Structures are given as structure tokens and as C-alpha cells.
Amino acid sequence: MGKVTVITSGKGGTGKSTVTAGLGAALVRRGNRVLLIDCDAGMRGIDLMLGVSDELVFDIADVINGNCPPASAIYPCKTVPELYILPAPQNVRDEISPSVMRQLTKVLAKYYDHILIDSPAGVGTGFRAAAAPADRAILIANAEPLSLRGCDKVRHKLKHNKMNNSNIRLIINKFNERKFRKLNAFPDLDAVIDEAGARLIGVVPEDITASAASQNGRVIEGNMKAAYAFDRIAARMDGKNVHLFLE
Ligand SMILES: Nc1ncnc2c1ncn2[C@@H]1O[C@H](COP(=O)(O)OP(=O)(O)OP(=O)(O)O)[C@@H](O)[C@H]1O
Numbered sequence: 734m735g736k737v738t739v740i741t742s743g744k745g746g747t748g749k750s751t752v753t754a755g756l757g758a759a760l761v762r763r764g765n766r767v768l769l770i771d772c773d774a775g776m777r778g779i780d781l782m783l784g785v786s787d788e789l790v791f792d793i794a795d796v797i798n799g800n801c802p803p804a805s806a807i808y809p810c811k812t813v814p815e816l817y818i819l820p821a822p823q824n825v826r827d828e829i830s831p832s833v834m835r836q837l838t839k840v841l842a843k844y845y846d847h848i849l850i851d852s853p854a855g856v857g858t859g860f861r862a863a864a865a866p867a868d869r870a871i872l873i874a875n876a877e878p879l880s881l882r883g884c885d886k887v888r889h890k891l892k893h894n895k896m897n898n899s900n901i902r903l904i905i906n907k908f909n910e911r912k913f914r915k916l917n918a919f920p921d922l923d924a925v926i927d928e929a930g931a932r933l934i935g936v937v938p939e940d941i942t943a944s945a946a947s948q949n950g951r952v953i954e955g956n957m958k959a960a961y962a963f964d965r966i967a968a969r970m971d972g973k974n975v976h977l978f979l980e
């Protein structure tokens with residue numbers, strides 16, 4: 734059975750979808766077969782990031798409504814073999830229920846080493862559906878007070894849904910040392926981690942090249958700074974003892 738991880742944050746725009754796509758590619762580089770499930774009904778984005786949006790015919794709502802088998806709504810990323818995506822519905826009315834997501838993911842987990850579920854912002858039905866089937870969660874925070882508040886809220890919701898704190902990890906994304914110092918909201922990254930209340934699994938630097946690549950349908954890889962960070966996080970997700978290295 735594959736490991737199922739929800740990527741979430743509470744606050745919008747922290748980089749959940751970018752991390753889902755980038756981390757998915759990094760897990761594939763380690764030899765895993767990976768499925769990305771986009772749970773952001775009405776605002777899907779992973780298909781764009783993987784450059785497959787022109788090919789989409791079916792989405793997760795079609796699978797749930799019995800319009801097609803799951804395999805017909807799962808699309809391979811052309812440039813990264815073994816990376817697949819199940820897109821979110823285009824229509825926000827097709828929001829998925831948590832119990833249905835649980836059933837579907839249970840079936841799909843047999844065929845992949847990792848399933849990463851991209852959660853929408855907030856703590857509404859979309860978040861609950863994304864979190865319902867997950868064994869573990871990665872919280873995406875930026876090193877800013879508002880972002881950390883969202884993280885804390887989500888962490889409490891996850892715990893309320895019986896997720897053990899030890900299965901909740903933190904990624905500090907878009908980290909820029911100079912901006913961090915200038916913001917002057919926290920003395921250091923330890924204070925950020927304390928505020929988030931979850932164990933750190935990695936710091937992803939602000940990387941404009943990676944952001945541009947991902948928004949133009951290219952995978953974050955090669956010598957991009959963010960790709961290096963994703964590789965280290967992917968290794969930790971696979972249980973490897975990699976030093977927490979602040980890139
Ligand atoms: N490490 C990074 N460095 C630079 N830019 C980044 C990084 N991660 C994400 N971004 C940029 O931040 C913006 C928001 O990213 P993304 O869409 O992944 O966030 P999100 O949390 O999924 O948003 P939403 O809550 O709307 O779903 C995008 O422009 C993206 O390219």
C-alpha cells in the first residue's frame with residue numbers, strides 16, 4: 734500500500750500546489766511511482782504545473798459519478814515517467830466528500846508508492862476531503878505570522894480528525910533570508926517552527942526560476958534551488974536519515 738500524504742496550509746498561496754508537484758517529481762527521482770491528486774475543486778492547478786491541462790477529458794468527479802473508471806482520469810506527466818495526476822473538477826459544485834475520497838484513495842493506494850493530495854486553502858469540505866484518506870500531513874507555511882496562524886488552525890483540525898502529531902510535518906516554503914530578517918517577526922527559524930507546532934521536514938528557498946518553470950508547465954528539477962530542497966525532503970519521506978539542511 735502506498736503512503737498517502739496531504740499537502741495543506743490553511744492560508745492560500747503558501748505554495749501547496751507547487752510543493753505537491755515538485756515533491757512528486759523528487760519522489761519519482763528516488764524510484765517511486767507517484768500519484769498526485771488535486772482536491773482543489775474549481776481552482777485546480779497541478780495539471781497546469783505538469784503541462785497536461787490540454788489533454789484533460791475526465792477528472793475526479795467523473796470517477797466518483799461513475800462516468801469513467803479511475804484509470805481514464807489519471808494522466809501521466811510526459812516529462813517525468815511514473816508521475817501521474819488525477820485532476821480536480823473544474824466546477825466548484827463538484828466538490829468531493831471526505832468519505833468518497835477515503836474509498837477512492839484506498840483503491841488507488843495499491844498501485845502507487847506515494848499519493849500526494851493537494852488540499853485547497855481553508856478548512857472547509859475541500860480540505861476535509863483532502864485530509865480524510867491521509868496517513869500523514871505536510872503543512873506548508875511561509876515564515877510569516879499570518880501563514881503560521883493558518884498552519885496552527887489546520888494542525889488542530891487534523892488532530893481533531895485523529896491524525897497523530899507525529900505524522901504531521903512542516904515545510905517552510907519560499908524562504909528568503911534577507912526578507913525574513915527585514916520582516917523581523919521572528920528572531921530565527923526555530924521560533925517559526927515553534928509557532929507552527931509541527932516538526933520540520935525541510936525548508937524550500939524562494940526560487941523564482943522554479944516558480945516560473947512550474948507556472949509554465951515544467952517540472953521543478955535539475956539545478957533549481959527548490960529541486961535540491963525537494964530531493965532532501967523526498968528522501969526523508971522515504972525514511973532516509975538526511976540532515977536538516979537549511980538551504
Ligand atoms: N519556493 C518557491 N519560490 C518561489 N515562488 C514560489 C515557491 N513556491 C511557490 N511559489 C509561487 O507562489 C505562488 C503560489 O503558489 P501555489 O499556487 O503553489 O500556492 P497554493 O498554496 O497552492 O495556492 P492556493 O491556496 O491558491 O491553492 C505561485 O506563484 C508559485 O509559483
Ligand SMILES: [Mg+2]
Nearest residue numbers: 749750773778
Ligand atoms: Mg493550490
